[in-house]
Amino acid sequence: MTAVRRFEHGSRVPGWDAAVDLEKDPAEIPGVGGSPAPEVPAELRAEIEGHLALYPDRHSAALPALAAAQRLHGWCSPEALEQVACVMRVTPAYLESVATFYDMLETQPVGRHSVYVCTNISCSLRGADALLEAMQRAADAAPDGAAEFNVRGFECLGACDIAPMASVDGVYVGPLSTADVPQLLDDARAGRPVLPEKQLALRPCADPEAGA
Amino acid sequence: MKLLLKGIDEPGLNTLEVYERRGGYQSLRKALAMTPEELLEQLKTSGLRGRGGAGFAMGTKVSFLPKGSMDKFLVCNADESEPGTFKDRELMQKTPHSLIEGIVIASYAAGTGRAYIYIRGEYVLQADILDAALREARAAGYVGEHVLGSEHSVSLVVHRGAGAYICGEETGLLDSLEGKRGNPRLKPPFPAIQGLYQGPTLINNVETLATVPSIVALGGDEYAKLGVETSTGTKVVSISGHVQRPGNYEVELGIPSRELIYGLAGGPPEGRQVKCWFPGGSSSPVLKAEDLDVPYDFNSMAQAGSMLGSGAVIVVDDSTPILEVAMKVAKFYRHESCGKCTPCREGTNWTVKMLERIDAGEATPMDLDIMASVQDHIIGNCLCVLGDAMAMPIGSMIEKFREEFEAHNEAARMRRGRGASPASEGVLAAHGALDA
DSSP: OOOOOOOTTSOSSTTTTSOOOTTSOOOOOTTSTTOOOOOOOHHHHHHHHHHHTTSSSGGGGHHHHHHHHHHHHSSOOHHHHHHHHHHHTSOHHHHHHHHTTOTTSOSSOOOSEEEEEEOSHHHHTTTHHHHHHHHHHHHHHSTTHHHHEEEEEESOOSOGGGOSOEEETTEEEOSOOGGGHHHHHHHHHHTOOSSGGGBGGGOOOSOTTTOO | OOSSSTTTTSTTTTSHHHHHHTTTTHHHHHHHTSOHHHHHHHHHHHTOBOSSSSOOBHHHHHHTSOOSSSOOEEEEEEOOOSTTOOHHHHHHHHOHHHHHHHHHHHHHHHTOSEEEEEEOTTOHHHHHHHHHHHHHHHHTTSSBSSGGGSSOOBEEEEEEOOSOGGGGSHHHHHHHHTTSOOOOOOSSSOTTTSOGGGSOEEEEEHHHHHHHHHHHHHOHHHHHTSEETTEESEEEEEEEESOSSOEEEEEETTEEHHIIIIIITOOSSTTOOEEEEESSSTTSOOEEGGGTTSEESHHHHHHTTSOOTTSEEEEEETTSOHHHHHHHHHHHHHHHOOSOSHHHHHHHHHHHHHHHHHHTTOOOTTHHHHHHHHHHHHTTOSSSSHHHHHHHHHHHHHHHSHHHHHHHHHHHHHHTTOSSOHHHHHHHHHTTTTTO
């Protein structure tokens, strides 16, 4: 598990040592009541509107909408939040409160390819900690490593049958050894299928009587 | 007997064509020919208990929903996040139509017009497969307005989460589905009375709902003959950790646990012994090798001092220090605590700190007792059971492996080459322990 990010003052809560700016106007919904509307890419707008239509309450679309914006922008940047807020008709602050809660929504810029290494109990019993370390070292050493890879230790990914495993841009692969790391990162970078022979999608059920 | 995993690796089972060829959606036709009351009666007589963790009788849960024409909801909990659990993943990936059929049948019994599948965001492949299956089911008239020409209508949406263990807790899930942070709510009111968008809501696990078509096909009475009296039916068990053949196995409830761990999963690697095992995910109290003959069902596990939980067996062999296991468990719950309730937020944090002290050889003789009392103070004192989910296994480890924790501390202290650490000296002196 990566260490919790902390600010210079030692807390992980930003700005507790700074006074509130009482002169600042309260947050507004972008594009409503005269506040400036950001330029929203048409595809993103269409996708979010599609999600809004599925629920009786528009707030329910927050997670899918933020995920869509993150796919476009790489992370939940202030600009991305502004755009989602404009389409959803909520304040950016509301979306930020949501984004900071969930592990898969990034509130800092991150590398292009997400590599989540499961480090929970079943995987760690089978060597996940060494795998994560090797993955991090290899990503750091790679050219443009920080821009290309977002290597994270992750909580149980629900694939303990292929422990130790990783989710590379959403594709589950395992069981992995440290020897698989260079190939895995190369595949991810090149946009090829990652370690095709180790993908979970192809794995048959373990129960011998299940069969076809 | 296999109900859920039968022929699950048949190519194309995730498509409507193959699923129908194998008799899929016949249960739905049969169910729609009954009245909702008759259907509910079948669910009750089947004795099906929820497969998500709590083991609550499904039929009873359905009957808690008020009658009437208000907006009612059905939510399928597919946020499978309990460490060690991966059964729902395999079911959704390989036989998504079983789940969809189960949801439509259950929504008919409960009178719910809107249904949602809340699937964890990490399951990208499974969510894509569900989306595709849902499109087929809609086109074929199994989902939507007037299902198969009947009076029953139900809409279904696959909703993807974004990575949070707590969203597997039913009220945390509801908040998340409403687009908020996934904080659990105060209960009562229970979701059956006031759940999603304040409406009556039925929440069931994937495996529970995927079992419903089999119950309708067999009839509640026949289904109840499987398994044992208080735990009927079959269960998909996820076995992982130190075993030779980790994976999902479907068994009738009540089989000896040894058969699961040694017979099906092959037991620990050559030359190793079972040190301890979690019978129901990382939040269940650990059992030891001498408990291997306990029957694998809800009540027997409770009598043995643990629980069946989500049906995830994690085996730990004798090569692993118990402190390492405890640390992983405690750190996980610390990370996933939403922070709403003090006992859980602070208790998980302090438990990790105390385990770190033991690891560094800086614990005092009373620390294990303090740690045990921290666990006691978490249990039952929070809005949800996340804190309990750490307190139960950690408490059981302290109880069953106390000597090992003490030896670990002592060995670490010796390695540092000092009699007593600066951290413990003050406490020891205060208790007169240094004079002895």
